[in-house]
Amino acid sequence: MAIEVRIPTILRTYTGGEKSVTAQGDSLAKLIEDLEANHPGIRERLIDGEDLRRFVNIYVNDEDVRFLGGLEATLSDGDQVVILPAVAGG
Amino acid sequence: MLRLDQETYDAIVAHARRDHPDEACGVVAGPAGSDTPTRFVPMVNAAGSPTFYEFDSTELLQLYKEMDDRDEEPVVIYHSHTATEAYPSRTDINLAQEPGAHYVLVSTREGGNNEGPVEFRSYRIVDGEVTEEEVVVVDNFEHSEPADRSTP
Numbered sequence: 315m316a317i318e319v320r321i322p323t324i325l326r327t328y329t330g331g332e333k334s335v336t337a338q339g340d341s342l343a344k345l346i347e348d349l350e351a352n353h354p355g356i357r358e359r360l361i362d363g364e365d366l367r368r369f370v371n372i373y374v375n376d377e378d379v380r381f382l383g384g385l386e387a388t389l390s391d392g393d394q395v396v397i398l399p400a401v402a403g404g
Numbered sequence: 405m406l407r408l409d410q411e412t413y414d415a416i417v418a419h420a421r422r423d424h425p426d427e428a429c430g431v432v433a434g435p436a437g438s439d440t441p442t443r444f445v446p447m448v449n450a451a452g453s454p455t456f457y458e459f460d461s462t463e464l465l466q467l468y469k470e471m472d473d474r475d476e477e478p479v480v481i482y483h484s485h486t487a488t489e490a491y492p493s494r495t496d497i498n499l500a501q502e503p504g505a506h507y508v509l510v511s512t513r514e515g516g517n518n519e520g521p522v523e524f525r526s527y528r529i530v531d532g533e534v535t536e537e538e539v540v541v542v543d544n545f546e547h548s549e550p551a552d553r554s555t556p
Contacts, residue, residue, distance in 0.1 A: 322501075323477075371461045371465070396468075399502070400464070401458070401478075401502070403457055403500070404457075
């Protein structure tokens with residue numbers, strides 16, 4: 315299974331500058347574990363405790379994973395995952 | 405230093421005034437690596453709040469895909485403060501996640517929805533560190549002589 319993951323500028327320090335990497339997993343949680351195995355440190359930038367970080371958006375095939383079950387969101391071969399930091403402030 | 409053209413400067417200020425007392429937000433995209441903000445993209449503040457702003461997550465994705473297709477990046481990320489000075493709040497600093505962007509802050513605390521003085525300032529925010537920078541407004545990028553309004 316190969317899933318393309320688009321990496322935002324601020325997280326490319328973990329991917330050697332790559333804008334896009336491939337990873338595996340049949341759920342978002344497993345995909346993030348696979349990302350962590352190859353790009354140590356990235357997990358903590360995506361997950362806070364047991365949940366996705368509030369100000370990081372992750373999309374599967376253009377749908378915000380918050381509407382797909384969050385970390386439980388299921389993934390299939392060929393899916394595209396995009397990670398984007400929220401643009402927000404006070 | 406942030407260089408931007410008068411038309412874009414005016415568009416950012418107009419957006420901030422229009423949305424007052426809520427915070428206005430948006431980006432000015434430009435060719436990747438150019439450090440030149442050319443395409444003004446006002447965004448909806450999904451928080452609809454006088455003290456917080458956030459791009460809607462679906463619109464955020466559309467924006468980034470569009471920039472990707474055009475080989476652009478967010479050269480400027482702007483938002484307004486409607487009751488306080490044009491300086492990044494603690495929240496702004498904590499949530500700043502585009503180390504390459506110029507973060508523009510506009511304050512409408514004096515003039516509100518109306519014409520009148522606005523503060524227009526620009527910052528780099530990298531790893532929690534804020535560095536203010538000069539803003540230079542040019543007539544347009546083809547004739548890059550400074551216009552008469554430039555902010556120290």
